Amino acid sequence: xxxxxxxxxxxxxxxxxxxxxxxxxxxxxxxxxxxxxxxxxxxxxxxxxxxxxxxxxxxxxxxxxxxxxxxxxxxxxxxxxxxxxxxxxxxxxxxxxxxxxxxxxxxxxxxxxxxx
Amino acid sequence: xxxxxxxxxxxxxxxxxxxxxxxxxxxxxxxxxxxxxxxxxxxxxxxxxxxxxxxxxxxxxxxxxxxxxxxxxxxxxxxxxxxxxxxxxxxxxxxxxxxxxxxxxxxxxxxxxxxxxxxxxxxxxxxxxxxxxxxxxxxxxxxxxxxxxxxxxxxxxxxxxxxxxxxxxxxxxxxxxxxxxxxxxxxxxxxxxxxxxxxxxxxxxxxxxxxxxxxxxxxxxxxxxxxxxxxxxxxxxxxxxxxxxxxxxxxxxxxxxxxxxxxxxxxxxxxxxxxxxxxxxxxxxxxxxxxxxxxxxxxxxxxxxxxxxxxxxxxxxxxxxxxxxxxxxxxxxxxxxxxxxxxxxxxxxxxxxxxxxxxxxxxxxxxxxxxxxxxxxxxxxxxxxxxxxxxxxxxxxxxxxxxxxxxxxxxxxxxxxxxxxxxxxxxxxxxxxxxxxxxxxxx
Numbered sequence: 261x262x263x264x265x266x267x268x269x270x271x272x273x274x275x276x277x278x279x280x281x282x283x284x285x286x287x288x289x290x291x292x293x294x295x296x297x298x299x300x301x302x303x304x305x306x307x308x309x310x311x312x313x314x315x316x317x318x319x320x321x322x323x324x325x326x327x328x329x330x331x332x333x334x335x336x337x338x339x340x341x342x343x344x345x346x347x348x349x350x351x352x353x354x355x356x357x358x359x360x361x362x363x364x365x366x367x368x369x370x371x372x373x374x375x376x
Numbered sequence: 377x378x379x380x381x382x383x384x385x386x387x388x389x390x391x392x393x394x395x396x397x398x399x400x401x402x403x404x405x406x407x408x409x410x411x412x413x414x415x416x417x418x419x420x421x422x423x424x425x426x427x428x429x430x431x432x433x434x435x436x437x438x439x440x441x442x443x444x445x446x447x448x449x450x451x452x453x454x455x456x457x458x459x460x461x462x463x464x465x466x467x468x469x470x471x472x473x474x475x476x477x478x479x480x481x482x483x484x485x486x487x488x489x490x491x492x493x494x495x496x497x498x499x500x501x502x503x504x505x506x507x508x509x510x511x512x513x514x515x516x517x518x519x520x521x522x523x524x525x526x527x528x529x530x531x532x533x534x535x536x537x538x539x540x541x542x543x544x545x546x547x548x549x550x551x552x553x554x555x556x557x558x559x560x561x562x563x564x565x566x567x568x569x570x571x572x573x574x575x576x577x578x579x580x581x582x583x584x585x586x587x588x589x590x591x592x593x594x595x596x597x598x599x600x601x602x603x604x605x606x607x608x609x610x611x612x613x614x615x616x617x618x619x620x621x622x623x624x625x626x627x628x629x630x631x632x633x634x635x636x637x638x639x640x641x642x643x644x645x646x647x648x649x650x651x652x653x654x655x656x657x658x659x660x661x662x663x664x665x666x667x668x669x670x671x672x673x674x675x676x677x678x679x680x681x682x683x684x685x686x687x688x689x690x691x692x693x694x695x696x697x698x699x700x701x702x703x704x705x706x707x708x709x710x711x712x713x714x715x716x717x718x719x720x721x722x723x724x725x726x727x728x729x730x731x732x733x734x735x736x737x738x739x740x741x742x743x744x745x746x747x748x749x750x751x752x753x754x755x756x757x758x759x760x761x762x763x764x765x766x767x768x769x770x771x772x773x774x775x776x777x778x779x780x781x782x783x784x785x786x787x788x789x790x791x792x793x794x795x796x797x798x799x800x801x802x803x804x805x806x807x808x809x810x811x812x813x814x815x816x817x818x819x
Contacts, residue, residue: 287406288413306410307437310403311445318449318788323723336406 393443495774502778514555550597727787
């Protein structure tokens with residue numbers, strides 16, 4: 261089932277930071293990994309990914325470096341910075357608050373529906 | 377359609393939306409790499425090459441939208457804070473010089489104002505320049521600078537005790553040398569020794585033909601760059617071997633130099649007044665300075681020569697008091713403190729090296745000048761950036777500051793030069809495909 265893009269928009273940077281918190285990656289690798297881990301729920305276009313990565317780097321949440329991928333091909337890798345790790349923790353807390361609040365509202369709504 | 381044409385067209389359209397020129401090669405390369413990877417993935421799925429390329433490009437989205445997003449992320453950062461500090465220091469210098477010259481010597485003040493205006497233009501030109509030229513033409517810049525200095529030495533030989541023309545050109549030496557260090561990085565001990573050779577050549581030339589103190593300024597600045605490069609691992613050498621390799625010959629050279637001046641130093645230290653006459657006079661004048669306003673020794677300022685060039689801060693303290701001096705000192709500390717922090721935060725290797733190369737001579741000059749003006753050492757014979765009188769010196773200092781701000785403005789966008797989709801390896805195995813390249817790619 262395709263997810264409403266407006267739901268995805270706010271959480272993409274959190275997802276990218278979350279991926280990079282586990283290991284350094286290059287752009288293509290991030291798209292593949294995101295798709296794989298989300299069971300094809302999140303399909304990020306490269307045209308969305310790279311501007312976002314560059315913005316996160318400008319904000320100091322990521323840094324980039326040249327690394328060698330498989331087959332000695334040089335790639336631009338991204339690594340999360342300590343500032344990025346802090347931001348990720350903050351976003352995770354926000355996300356948990358948000359989802360808890362949404363779930364409370366939805367559970368409260370279904371209870372009322374059952375009474376009707 | 378020719379192979380790769382769709383990808384190139386996509387990248388070209390994206391880059392057209394990005395206003396900042398220096399960011400384009402990095403963006404182009406990254407997007408090209410991604411499309412190559414995507415194309416390879418489609419080929420593995422059994423797609424035809426042309427179709428794979430077409431789908432890989434379609435996957436990227438609309439190039440104009442992508443480009444506009446990239447443009448938002450790549451904006452150079454105006455350095456208003458530094459501009460204000462620079463103008464503040466310049467204004468302070470002009471104000472103090474104005475008080476010194478008074479109405480009887482308006483010509484000199486006029487020279488300062490003209491130099492400030494020309495320097496302002498030079499600063500603006502340097503601010504919008506491309507500092508990565510140091511990496512693209514390091515030899516040309518290095519030898520060009522030494523050739524210009526040699527030309528001035530030959531055409532305008534110094535007479536009597538006057539300073540040799542071209543001495544101040546060596547303020548640019550550390551910046552030119554940064555390009556050399558960047559060029560020879562990643563070449564191990566051989567590269568380090570060659571870099572050291574370039575430093576030694578420039579320093580000895582400066583000391584022999586121009587001014588020893590300026591030579592030391594170039595030496596310390598160059599050593600700082602080399603040390604930074606070694607410590608950061610740019611040469612790929614072990615610090616515990618590389619640093620002694622650098623510093624032992626320098627220490628030996630300085631020892632030989634000091635030995636020649638040993639007798640003079642011992643005589644100077646043995647005197648009651650300390651290092652020398654001028655130092656003694658400076659201390660006596662400062663003893664009479666007040667917290668605010670003219671000090672008791674204000675009438676004796678004429679005992680120091682060349683107040684406008686060599687003893688401007690002593691004049692400021694004795695004539696106006698310690699408080700105005702501390703105000704100026706505070707401005708200098710703020711400028712250099714902030715600049716050093718920004719320099720250390722530069723992510724790009726060349727950006728950091730260039731910022732360090734520009735800052736180090738400014739810091740050394742300021743340190744020597746302060747020490748001389750507070751009676752801690754002999755005559756500095758180096759100018760105080762932005763503050764002391766000087767035509768060519770002021771212009772050069774403003775150009776250097778403009779170049780420093782250029783690095784701060786654009787340094788975050790420093791990236792490697794663009795590569796083609798293939799790497800420089802002549803044989804490579806990628807994603808199950810073995811490819812052999814028979815021709816070296818153009819860089």
